Structures are given as C-alpha cells and as structure tokens.
Amino acid sequence: MTLKHEDVPEETMERMLAYLRELDCIWREGKVKFSSQTLAKVLHTNPAQIRKDFSYFGEFGTRGVGYDTKQLIRELRAILNLDRTWRLALIGVGNIGSALLRNPELKRQGFDIVLAFDNSSRRIGKKLGNIMVEDVSHLRDRIREEGVQLAVIATPVECAQDTADALIQAGIKGLLCFAPCHLDIPDEVRIVPIDIPMALGKLVYHMEV
Amino acid sequence: MTLKHEDVPEETMERMLAYLRELDCIWREGKVKFSSQTLAKVLHTNPAQIRKDFSYFGEFGTRGVGYDTKQLIRELRAILNLDRTWRLALIGVGNIGSALLRNPELKRQGFDIVLAFDNSSRRIGKKLGNIMVEDVSHLRDRIREEGVQLAVIATPVECAQDTADALIQAGIKGLLCFAPCHLDIPDEVRIVPIDIPMALGKLVYHMEV
DNA sequence: TCTTGTGAAACGCTTCACAGCA
DNA sequence: TGCTGTGAAGCGTTTCACAAGA
Numbered sequence: 001m002t003l004k005h006e007d008v009p010e011e012t013m014e015r016m017l018a019y020l021r022e023l024d025c026i027w028r029e030g031k032v033k034f035s036s037q038t039l040a041k042v043l044h045t046n047p048a049q050i051r052k053d054f055s056y057f058g059e060f061g062t063r064g065v066g067y068d069t070k071q072l073i074r075e076l077r078a079i080l081n082l083d084r085t086w087r088l089a090l091i092g093v094g095n096i097g098s099a100l101l102r103n104p105e106l107k108r109q110g111f112d113i114v115l116a117f118d119n120s121s122r123r124i125g126k127k128l129g130n131i132m133v134e135d136v137s138h139l140r141d142r143i144r145e146e147g148v149q150l151a152v153i154a155t156p157v158e159c160a161q162d163t164a165d166a167l168i169q170a171g172i173k174g175l176l177c178f179a180p181c182h183l184d185i186p187d188e189v190r191i192v193p194i195d196i197p198m199a200l201g202k203l204v205y206h207m208e209v
Numbered sequence: 210m211t212l213k214h215e216d217v218p219e220e221t222m223e224r225m226l227a228y229l230r231e232l233d234c235i236w237r238e239g240k241v242k243f244s245s246q247t248l249a250k251v252l253h254t255n256p257a258q259i260r261k262d263f264s265y266f267g268e269f270g271t272r273g274v275g276y277d278t279k280q281l282i283r284e285l286r287a288i289l290n291l292d293r294t295w296r297l298a299l300i301g302v303g304n305i306g307s308a309l310l311r312n313p314e315l316k317r318q319g320f321d322i323v324l325a326f327d328n329s330s331r332r333i334g335k336k337l338g339n340i341m342v343e344d345v346s347h348l349r350d351r352i353r354e355e356g357v358q359l360a361v362i363a364t365p366v367e368c369a370q371d372t373a374d375a376l377i378q379a380g381i382k383g384l385l386c387f388a389p390c391h392l393d394i395p396d397e398v399r400i401v402p403i404d405i406p407m408a409l410g411k412l413v414y415h416m417e418v
Numbered sequence: 419t420c421t422t423g424t425g426a427a428a429c430g431c432t433t434c435a436c437a438g439c440a
Numbered sequence: 441t442g443c444t445g446t447g448a449a450g451c452g453t454t455t456c457a458c459a460a461g462a
Contacts (some may be wrong), residue, residue: 005414005415009430009431011431011432012431013411013414014407014411017407017410017411017414018391018407021389021390021391021404021407022391025390025391035442035443035444036443036444037443042391043391046432046433047443047444048432048433048434048435048445048446049431049432049433051443051444051445051446052431052432052433052445052446054444054445055444055445055446059444059445060444061443061444061445062439062440062443062444063438063439063440063442063443063444063445064439064440064441064442064443064444065440065442065443065444066442066443066444067444080410080413080414081413081414081416081418082410082413084418086409086413086416088409095307095308095309095311095312096305096308096312098304098308099304099305099307099308100304100405102304103304103305103405105389105406106405106406106409109406109409111406111409149416150409150412150413150416173416173417174412174413174415174416175412176405176408176409176412180230180314181230181234182227182230182231182234182251182252190412190415190416192408192409192411192412194403194405194408195230196309196312196314196315196385196403197314197315197318197320198223198226198227198230199385199401199403200295200297200315200318200320200359200385200401201226201289201291202222202223202226202401203359203383203384203385203399203401204289204290204291204295204359204383205214205222205226205289205290206214206383206399207290207295207358207359207382207383207399208382209290209293218452218453220453220454221453244420244421244422245421245422246421255454255455256421256422257423257424257454257455257456257457258453258454258455260421260422260423260424261423261424261453261454261455263422263423264422264423264424268422268423269422270421270422270423271421271422271461271462272420272421272422272423272460272461272462273419273420273421273422273461273462274420274421274422274462275420275421275422276422
C-alpha cells in the first residue's frame with residue numbers, strides 16, 4: 001500500500017536520502033543486487049527499519065532474493081524528487097556562499113545555482129564560475145523572472161531575517177539557511193537549517209571535559 | 210532531580226542548543242527575564258516542551274516569575290560544554306575548508322581551528338588567517354603534539370574514509386564531516402555529519418513538482 | 419494570579435516476529 | 441530455504457493537566 005508525503009515520518013524520508021546515497025556507492029562498486037540485511041550492515045542499522053521505510057512508498061523487492069540496485073536508485077530518486085534539476089538562488093557570496101558556487105558536486109547532484117546576490121559593491125558585478133553576482137535589491141524581480149523556487153541564505157546573521165522576508169515576498173518555497181539563527185517563516189515555506197556552530201555543539205556535548 | 214548525559218534524549222540536547230542560541234538574542238535585546246511561554250512563542254514550540262527539557266538538568270526557574278536570562282545562558286553553556294574553548298583540526302583546505310578557516314564566528318563561539326591539513330602541494334605551506342596549512346602526512350604526529358580532540362573533515366568524498374581512519378589513529382574523539390558519504394567509525398568516536406546535498410534533498414522532498 | 423516542575427496519558431517511531439512468496 | 445512486507449508489540453518522546461510555590 002502506497003501512502004503519500006504527509007503520512008511518511010520525516011525520519012523515514014531522511015533515511016531514504018541516506019539509502020540513496022549509499023546505493024549510489026554500492027552501484028559504483030558493481031553490486032547489482034542487495035538485501036535489507038547487507039545495506040543495514042553497511043549503515044549500522046536494522047534491516048527491518050529499511051524494509052519498513054521502503055514499505056511507505058511501495059513494494060520494491062523480491063522475496064527470497066532482495067532488491068535490484070539500479071531499480072531502487074531510480075525509485076528512490078523519483079520518490080525524493082531528485083529525478084530532475086532544481087534551480088537555486090544564492091544570497092550572500094561571502095566565504096560559504098562562494099564555496100557553494102565553486103562546488104561542482106551540487107550541480108552533479110541536480111542543484112544548479114542560477115542566481116547569486118550580495119549587498120556589497122565589492123562583490124556585485126563580479127563573475128564567480130559562470131554566475132554574475134547581482135545586487136540584492138534586484139532579488140525579487142530576478143527571482144520571479146527566473147522562476148526559481150529554492151534559495152540558499154548564506155548571509156551574516158544580521159541580514160538573514162530580512163533576506164528570508166524578501167525571498168518569501170519573491171515567491172520562494174524552500175530555504176536552505178546557513179545563518180546560525182532562528183528565522184520566522186510562514187508555515188507554507190520549508191526551511192532546512194545548516195548551523196555549523198550548533199553542529200559543533202552537538203559534538204562537544206558528548207565529549208569528556 | 211538532575212540526570213546525566215546518557216539519560217537525556219538527543220532531541221532535548223539539540224533543542225537546548227537552540228534555546229541557548231535564542232537566549233543570546235533575547236539577552237542582546239535587553240530582556241533580563243523570560244518565561245517558557247515567551248521563548249516558546251518565538252521558537253514556535255510548546256512551553257511544556259521547554260520546561261521538560263530544562264527539567265532533565267535541574268530547576269532553573271522561579272514559579273510565578275520565569276527564568277533569569279543571563280543565569281540560564283550560563284547554565285546552558287555549562288550543561289552543553291560550551292563554557293570553554295575547543296581546539297579543532299581541519300582536514301581539507303578546499304572551498305569549504307577555507308571558508309571555515311576564514312569564518313570568525315567559529316572562534317567567537319569557542320571553536321578554534323589550530324591545525325589545518327591538505328594533501329595538495331598547491332596548498333601546503335600557505336598561510337590562511339594565522340594558520341599554516343600542513344601536509345596531511347604529518348596529521349597523526351601534529352594532532353598528538355597539539356592534543357587536539359576534535360576534527361573537521363572537509364575533504365572530497367574519495368579521501369573522507371581514509372582521513373577519518375587517520376584521525377581516529379591520532380586519537381581524535383569527535384568528527385564534524387562535510388563529505389557527503391557514510392563513514393565507518395568506531396562507537397566511541399562521535400560523528401556529526403553536515404551533508405549539503407542531503408539537506409537540499411530534505412528541502413525538495415516537500416516541494417510540489 | 420501567574421508560571422514552574424512533573425507524573426501520567428497520548429502519540430509516533432522502531433523493532434519484532436512471522437506469513438507470504440520466489 | 442531465504443528474504444520481503446507488515447500487523448502488532450515495545451519503547452521513547454511529546455503533550456497534557458495540575459499541584460506547588462512565588
């Protein structure tokens with residue numbers, strides 16, 4: 001029985017991304033079949049968990065045999081909306097922003113930064129890769145012109161909320177935010193935070209002092 | 210009743226980090242008191258959740274009144290081991306690695322990158338900020354010399370597992386990993402992954418296609 | 419009256435155990 | 441025999457509701 005998005009635990013979706021990432025590896029290693037057992041061993045998890053996760057979306061395996069690697073990769077890509085290219089806007093071309101622009105991995109994974117903005121005249125007009133950095137004051141019009149749905153906030157904390165507000169005005173539906181602060185966002189907009197100091201916080205909590 | 214680390218849900222610890230981050234804001238805004246109600250409103254969460262989270266570590270409030278902002282900041286810093294400076298090693302001084310080295314926010318938050326390594330002669334010997342990039346082949350000795358406990362893996366995926374193995378050999382106890390792949394790590398070593406393509410995956414899963 | 423701290427209920431995710439099939 | 445798919449049990453987290461106390 002196949003359910004849809006709202007019925008799937010967020011945890012399941014996150015593990016599906018991890019399964020896909022690992023299956024890409026397994027495929028590159030030439031393994032055309034796998035079982036929940038073998039995948040679980042690699043990822044240090046429980047085979048029942050993997051089967052249960054898959055079962056939210058359908059039946060992909062063959063009893064007594066296992067799963068077809070390539071087929072599962074295709075299925076997972078489709079389930080996770082990763083079977084297309086997503087166009088992104090980037091706001092803030094400082095350290096992290098320019099690292100993202102220079103990162104070829106993103107494009108390879110289907111995430112294409114097609115717009116970049118900054119508020120500093122030092123950076124506006126410069127070309128990074130094949131993207132021209134534009135003035136953040138043109139953000140709204142340019143995002144609408146290009147029909148971009150997703151944006152990456154890589155500004156300092158001080159500008160992050162204003163940037164988010166402007167992006168939402170521009171019709172953005174999903175945000176990846178590197179600014180280490182809470183943002184106030186309407187329910188219909190999705191935000192995924194990447195907070196590096198907080199990640200280090202998770203680490204040191206478990207350290208012997 | 211105060212319990213310790215192993216009895217505290219991971220979710221609680223992660224929220225404690227978010228509370229601390231927000232309390233720093235609240236303090237800068239000049240608010241010397243807060244209630245679970247007011248903090249919950251800002252973070253779009255449940256006041257009972259906040260009180261329950263706090264209760265894992267002690268009693269910090271005054272009934273009928275609320276909490277003292279500055280005192281709570283101090284308590285949370287101590288609980289989360291954020292009341293000291295942590296020294297880090299960085300491996301991989303590419304786009305993301307050099308962005309981290311140039312990021313003054315980390316030092317301000319108590320995370321000090323004191324060693325940087327790379328395997329490219331183009332980068333070895335260069336100075337970034339006030340850190341000299343060293344040859345990754347000296348990793349083990351230098352980490353032991355400096356007594357560093359934490360490391361940041363910012364290498365390409367291809368080197369990530371080897372790097373992790375070397376770091377563990379060197380006695381590293383915690384890893385922040387930017388390489389978008391699963392790493393095989395002994396139980397006693399903590400790893401916190403920051404996987405940017407996966408974060409974008411979480412975002413697009415919820416998008417209307 | 420107001421807000422904390424907390425047992426207990428409610429809820430949701432994980433794991434188990436086994437029927438169903440190749 | 442071997443592995444999947446899944447209902448049900450187990451378990452941990454969240455939320456509720458209220459006693460305690462300023």
